[in-house]
Amino acid sequence: MTLDVTDLRKTYPTGDEALKGVDLSIDGSETTAMIGPSGAGKSTFIRCINRLTEPTAGTIELDGTDLIGLDDDGLREARRDIGMIFQEYNLVERLTVMENVLTGRLGYVSAWRAFRRSFPPEDVERAYGILDRVGLDGMENKRVDELSGGQRQRVGIARAVVQQPTILLVDEPTSSLDPETSNTVMRLLTEIAAERGVPVLINIHEVDLAVEHADRIVGLHDGEVVFDGPTAELGDDALDRVYRGGDPPESGESRAVTAADDGDGSVGDRFAGDGVVTTDGRTPDRPASGGS
Ligand SMILES: Nc1ncnc2c1ncn2[C@@H]1O[C@H](COP(=O)(O)OP(=O)(O)OP(=O)(O)O)[C@@H](O)[C@H]1O
Numbered sequence: 001m002t003l004d005v006t007d008l009r010k011t012y013p014t015g016d017e018a019l020k021g022v023d024l025s026i027d028g029s030e031t032t033a034m035i036g037p038s039g040a041g042k043s044t045f046i047r048c049i050n051r052l053t054e055p056t057a058g059t060i061e062l063d064g065t066d067l068i069g070l071d072d073d074g075l076r077e078a079r080r081d082i083g084m085i086f087q088e089y090n091l092v093e094r095l096t097v098m099e100n101v102l103t104g105r106l107g108y109v110s111a112w113r114a115f116r117r118s119f120p121p122e123d124v125e126r127a128y129g130i131l132d133r134v135g136l137d138g139m140e141n142k143r144v145d146e147l148s149g150g151q152r153q154r155v156g157i158a159r160a161v162v163q164q165p166t167i168l169l170v171d172e173p174t175s176s177l178d179p180e181t182s183n184t185v186m187r188l189l190t191e192i193a194a195e196r197g198v199p200v201l202i203n204i205h206e207v208d209l210a211v212e213h214a215d216r217i218v219g220l221h222d223g224e225v226v227f228d229g230p231t232a233e234l235g236d237d238a239l240d241r242v243y244r245g246g247d248p249p250e251s252g253e254s255r256a257v258t259a260a261d262d263g264d265g266s267v268g269d270r271f272a273g274d275g276v277v278t279t280d281g282r283t284p285d286r287p288a289s290g291g292s
Contacts, residue, residue, distance in 0.1 A: 001063060001081075001166040001199060002027040003049070008058035010044050010223075018044040020223035021058070026167070029197045031190045033204050033214035033231075037243050040220040042203040046169045050082045051075060062167070080107040083165030083198075085189070087172035089152045091144045091159075098140035100155050101127045104162040123162070130158045134188060150181035157189055161196070168193055168200040175205060182206070186213045207239070221245055 003026045010019040018041045026032055034042050047053035049060055051067060060067045067078055083104075084090075091100045105123045131137055134154040139147075144155055153173060160168060170189065174182035186202075190213050193200040204210050210217055210231070217234045219227035219242035227238040 002061075003167055003199070003201075004059070004061040005045075005049070006059045006061075008045065008048060008060065009056045010041070010048055010053065011056045018223055019048070019055075019058075022220070022223070022225055024218060024225065024228070026199050026201060029194055029199050030215040031193060031213060032199070032201045032216045032218060033210035034201060034218045034220060035204060035207055035210050035242060036220035038205075039222075040242075041223040042220055043171055045220070046084075046171050046201065046203055049169060050079055050084060076107060080163060081166040083160030083163050083168040085153070085156045085160050085168065085170040085173055087175050089144075089149075089156045089176075091152060091155055093145040094143060096141050096143055097131065097136060097147070097155050098124075098127060100144055101131060101140075101158045101162055104159040107163065127158070127162050130162050133161075133192065134158045148181075149177050150185060153177065153181075153185050154188065157185075157192065161192055166198060168198055170200060170202040172203050172205065174209060182209060183212070190214075207234075 003024075005022060005024045008019050008022040008024075009017075011017050022041070022045060024045075034045065036042050044053055048055040049067070051070075055068060058068070062078060062081060065074075065078060067075070070078055092103070099117065102117070102119050102123060105119055105127075108123070109119060128137075128140070131140055134157055136151065136154050136158065139151070144152055147155065156173075168189075173189065174185055177185060186204075186209050189200065189202070202210075202214065211234065214231050217227060217229065217231050217238075218225060219234075219238060221242050222245065226241040227234065229238075
């Protein structure tokens with residue numbers, strides 16, 4: 001699977017230029033974390049890829065197919081390949097865990113089956129297997145409004161994975177969760193993606209989580225990529241550019257110091273989001289609990 005995004009631009013009708021020409025290529029099965037302050041354009045970028053938001057200009061090629069040129073049928077088919085996991089889970093509250101997970105198969109069943117929510121036995125079997133993998137075995141008949149935040153996000157992961165996507169796009173998966181649950185969800189997400197050989201792109205505020213779980217970091221600032229490199233190369237210069245703005249490095253200049261050069265603690269300990277310096281790695285405005 002290869003995702004090739006070229007010169008992606010999005011200007012909202014309000015005049016907000018959320019993306020100002022973003023280039024990004026993802027292939028293989030690496031985990032890429034997209035970091036950046038609030039308003040940098042992270043959500044807009046992910047939403048443009050599966051056209052929940054219409055881009056203003058640019059190309060988005062998934063295995064050579066330009067998603068921007070697709071009509072409704074083409075888009076529906078292409079979206080099967082893109083598993084989405086959302087910040088607020090986007091589950092149907094009054095439905096059970098199993099019913100929510102099976103909505104991941106809606107793109108594969110006929111219209112009448114979709115209408116009746118009637119799924120072939122192999123889909124149900126696949127859903128059981130994935131629920132087991134995300135640690136929700138035995139919970140398939142619970143309504144999702146009875147679950148904790150961490151459990152809901154596991155349902156969100158299972159729903160995306162049952163779809164058998166070729167890429168996973170994840171928008172702020174942990175922003176409603178406490179730090180420990182956030183860590184568990186990130187680990188689950190990256191392990192499952194690796195097991196299935198699927199690349200994953202995760203928007204995330206918390207730099208400490210990005211550094212711990214991602215192979216590659218893309219830093220957005222004000223709609224532009226200001227850092228793109230292996231996680232080990234994310235250092236102070238790069239974080240300054242991402243969170244405080246500033247000129248991109250001149251050619252020939254080292255793009256970043258290594259995290260190992262930081263001296264008094266990890267990168268994530270000092271930049272937990274939006275440039276706020278903390279000592280415990282938490283994003284200060286994150287809710288204290290979400291449960292697991
Ligand atoms: N529907 C919209 N209409 C108008 N402007 C929007 C809309 N959605 C986002 N924007 C603007 O686009 C810019 C990028 O927003 P976006 O939500 O993509 O950033 P973000 O990096 O995901 O931020 P956060 O981390 O807070 O979610 C911001 O200036 C925002 O105000």
